[in-house]
Amino acid sequence: MERLQKVIAHAGVASRRKAEELIVEGKVKVNGKVVKELGVKVGPNDKVEVNGIPLEREEPVYFLLYKPRGVISAVHDDKGRKVVTDFFPEVTARIYPIGRLDYDTSGLLLLTNDGDFANLMMHPKNEVEKVYVAKVKGIMFRETVKKLEKGIKLEDGMTAPAKVKVLSTDKKKNTSIVQITIHEGKNRQVRRMLEAVGHPVLKLKREMYAFLTLQGLKPGESRELTPHEVKQLRVLATKVKK
Numbered sequence: 001m002e003r004l005q006k007v008i009a010h011a012g013v014a015s016r017r018k019a020e021e022l023i024v025e026g027k028v029k030v031n032g033k034v035v036k037e038l039g040v041k042v043g044p045n046d047k048v049e050v051n052g053i054p055l056e057r058e059e060p061v062y063f064l065l066y067k068p069r070g071v072i073s074a075v076h077d078d079k080g081r082k083v084v085t086d087f088f089p090e091v092t093a094r095i096y097p098i099g100r101l102d103y104d105t106s107g108l109l110l111l112t113n114d115g116d117f118a119n120l121m122m123h124p125k126n127e128v129e130k131v132y133v134a135k136v137k138g139i140m141f142r143e144t145v146k147k148l149e150k151g152i153k154l155e156d157g158m159t160a161p162a163k164v165k166v167l168s169t170d171k172k173k174n175t176s177i178v179q180i181t182i183h184e185g186k187n188r189q190v191r192r193m194l195e196a197v198g199h200p201v202l203k204l205k206r207e208m209y210a211f212l213t214l215q216g217l218k219p220g221e222s223r224e225l226t227p228h229e230v231k232q233l234r235v236l237a238t239k240v241k242k
């Protein structure tokens with residue numbers, strides 16, 4: 001279920017603000033009845049009309065992008081920097097990223113125009129796992145791995161236990177390559193967790209999102225998710241957790 005003004009905006013009829021005005025002015029009907037309140041939510045089967053014209057709902061679409069570094073996880077940037085939707089010039093649906101990857105982080109990012117799906121994927125209680133590979137300063141030892149696995153105190157609270165593997169270390173360069181798996185999405189979480197244990201991140205890439213990988217894609221390339229993948233993601237996110 002999504003807010004009426006959002007559904008109208010998504011259909012490309014008006015901006016979110018203009019859609020609110022249309023609702024308040026009594027120009028919007030849901031299932032044949034005028035709705036003037038802004039809180040109303042509608043589902044895919046509700047019939048919405050604006051000025052007597054039925055809304056053409058956008059078909060839901062789902063994409064997987066290999067986000068390069070140096071790109072903003074947004075649909076628009078005031079400073080004119082490259083944004084993730086620039087990689088979909090042929091897509092007319094109003095897609096947006098599900099969560100975000102930092103400007104300097106590369107890797108797997110999902111985009112959709114399906115708000116319910118995006119919320120489902122992002123809600124921390126649904127515990128969708130993301131696998132990151134980080135190049136960090138310093139040689140990471142076992143005690144540090146244990147700390148990360150227990151959970152780290154950040155300024156916005158404790159992190160849930162992470163799965164951590166040191167993939168390699170380079171004593172000469174004093175760096176380590178670390179794989180870290182988390183299911184939360186706090187702002188800059190991986191960078192802050194690693195910084196907190198004394199290993200600032202030099203490079204960060206998201207390699208997996210649930211069971212999805214970047215296989216077959218180069219930075220800047222994307223593909224549509226298959227209906228089966230979308231279904232699997234929904235099932236995974238709605239599974240009751242212990």
Ligand code: URA
Pocket residue numbers: 100101102103105187188189190191192204
């Ligand atoms: N954690 C980070 O620090 N950055 C990202 O982009 C994603 C997770």
